[in-house]
Amino acid sequence: MSVTKPKVDPYIDIVGLPSPLRRDQRFMFQVSPLRFAAFFAFIPFWLGAIMPLTIFYQVTTRVLRKLGILEPHPRPPLDSGHIKAPETIQPRKDRKYDIVVLGVTGFTGRLAARHLAQKYGAEGKIIKWAIAGRNKAKVEAVRKSLAEELKMPKIVTEIDIIVADTSDPNTMPALVEDTRAVATTAGPYQEYGNTVVEFCAKYGTHYTDITGEVGWVKQMMVQHGETAKSTGAKIVPFCGHDCIPWDLSVMKLQQLLKDEFNDDLKTVKVWDEALMQAPGGTYQTAMLSLSGNGLYPWTAPFVMALINAKIVRWTYALRQQGEKKISYRETQVHRDFMTAFTVYVGTMILGSSLLNPLTKWLAYQFILPLPGNGPSSENLEKTNYLLVTAEGVGTNGNRVESTFYLPKDPGCLETAKMMVEAGLAMALHETNNGEGKGKKELPSGNDGGFFPPAACLGDVLLDRLIDVGIEYKVRTVAKPEPTIKDKEEDVKPKDKDA
Structure with missing residues (x-):
């Protein structure tokens, strides 16, 4: 995976905490204009050929299984019946x-x-x-x-x-x-x-x-x-990588708001900055599951955000503190529109390509690692990383910010x-x-x-x-005390039509 070193520092501190990426000079993956043009030119082929083939294959196999012509995918029993006194x-x-x-x-x-x-x-x-x-x-x-x-x-x-x-x-x-x-x-x-x-x-x-x-x-x-x-x-x-960085981050936001301000966590925003690759087994699992111009202005849905949200809410419910519900929003940060678009749409293209035998075979022949294989040692130790930046806001307006930094390959190492x-x-x-x-x-x-x-x-x-080398930093920010002007504004009569 190529990483382009920009002419200027690409990093911003999304919250008040300094980004460890700036310190370590880690540079985000960026899609070049030439690659973006080639990718964009591929989309009509995906929509006109790969997607229809996948839909036809999936619908046909389901119909044939319903009719009893094809055997359903075998599933292991949920319980072997073994008894232990x-x-x-x-x-x-x-x-x-x-x-x-x-x-x-x-x-x-x-x-x-x-x-x-x-x-x-x-x-x-x-x-x-x-x-x-x-x-x-x-x-x-x-x-x-x-x-x-x-x-x-x-x-x-x-x-x-x-x-x-x-x-x-x-x-x-x-x-x-x-x-x-x-x-x-x-x-x-x-x-x-x-x-x-x-x-x-x-x-x-x-x-x-x-x-x-x-x-x-x-x-x-x-x-x-x-x-x-x-x-x-x-x-x-x-x-x-499913789902400790996010689960622990939100837990600490809630914990620190309570300890520092006696406040209850109400909203959480998370920004993911990552350079990573998955091992072959992860793609196998995903396939099985599917078959049932400014700096950092672009975000896109993170591939694991739905899973993370479920686990975060599970932990929040078990802690049984404060607000009954929290608002959780998670996005992945990219350097520019071309990269964000390519990663997001590319994930959909790859997923649909694994759901029919022809393009699945091609993907494993030319793109994906086979089960048992994964990123190179260089990528594991020196290139890949994950930074999870989180902001939690309490019901009284107090704020907690954190960074959870995995300096080596997050998906495997x-x-x-x-x-x-x-x-x-x-x-x-x-x-x-x-x-x-x-x-x-x-x-x-x-x-x-x-x-x-x-x-x-x-x-x-x-x-x-x-x-063992994973970095966590946090800071709390109290809600500013209202000024005299603020208090005067609060007591002014307001237009009923406002």
């Missing part, structure tokens, strides 16, 4: 592992294991962890490659492997019974996630993932919510960190595991069940993320 569940404080990462043979899963090794080591002195997958040989190959890349030979000898196939319920107890938390990147979750949630709920094992599949999570809540409450398992989805740290927050900060004393406690306490990230993990997670 409560008295046989090993207490979490006595379990061998703090966290097990499932899906390490995938691109983001390997990054999660890499983060654990780099941050906490392989000898179990800080964190005791293991890796899991359905193919032992492939998991062993990942373990070996991590040891070689990081020059940490003890990864091979000290990090255990657990064989767990999400399509075989008989292999799932080994994954969940001896760990406090499972962090899984094995998606699409509606295809491979049911048994992981089920067995975590039944064995009282905390769970975290990086899904953005809202419908699937609702199904899991209905199916396993009561079980998780009874066993104390905290099931916390959406713990990656920082996502892996966020998922792992969410799992460790649950594993290490609950008060009944013998290790929570003296540590900041989770806002969810010892309760089990389904939670959004901020409502469950709160400042514990934010502190852990800051410790």
Whole structure:
């Protein structure tokens, strides 16, 4: 992805806080006039050929399935029927592992294991962890490659492997019974996630993932919510780029307005500045889900804004403070109109192209990474980033502003960190595991069940993320006291027709 360095500083401080992008000299992606012209010329072909082909394919397949000519897409059962007697569940404080990462043979899963090794080591002195997958040989190959890349030979000898196939319920107890938390990147979750949630709920094992599949999570809540409450398992989805930066940002806006001004959060505006790429598995999930001249003057809808809004409101409802509802608005900031238009319309073109077999094949041949692949190391570490700037206004007019900055690739590298740290927050900060004393406690306490990230993990997670390189800054702005002129204006009689 090319990034054009402008002749002038492109950055503005959207709120009163200085932008970290200015400090780090990070330059936004910009579409050149030539590329924009080529893209614009492609739109008639999309409207005249790709869209009709996609509509025809989707309508035809649905009709054929209704008629019984085509078999419906197979779905795994919501519950395997496995029964676990409560008295046989090993207490979490006595379990061998703090966290097990499932899906390490995938691109983001390997990054999660890499983060654990780099941050906490392989000898179990800080964190005791293991890796899991359905193919032992492939998991062993990942373990070996991590040891070689990081020059940490003890990864091979000290990090255990657990064989767990999400399509075989008989292999799932080994994954969940001896760990406090499972962090899984094995998606699409509606295809491979049911048994992981089920067995975590039944064995009282905390769970975290990086899904953005809202419908699937609702199904899991209905199916396993009561079980998780009874066993104390905290099931916390959406713990990656979906949707931690936004969820934590709004939580802090609400918290600080209350603490500083005794004010209630009423409206939230969020501006996203990003340069990022998704791994191959993300496109696979999206496809599955779909088939069911000034500086910064341009904004456009952010691809994940609808998901973020749902999770933010879920957290807000659980906190049960102040206003019953909040107004939430989220947009993505672009340098100019050409870039905003290309990104927005380009997302629609790509989405529709994945919904028929011809253009889907072409997309994976020439544009998209295959599952298991993702951005280059250069893009992961030095080019890609995400800055979430938020402004919250209270019912009394007081204001809080924040920046949540992921300085490395948000969709893969920082996502892996966020998922792992969410799992460790649950594993290490609950008060009944013998290790929570003296540590900041989770806002969810010892309760089990389904939670959004901020409502469950709160400042514990934010502190852990800051410790691994993610930046959070905030400032509060009190509503100015009215001047004498303001007060005089308030008491003046007003025209009834005004």
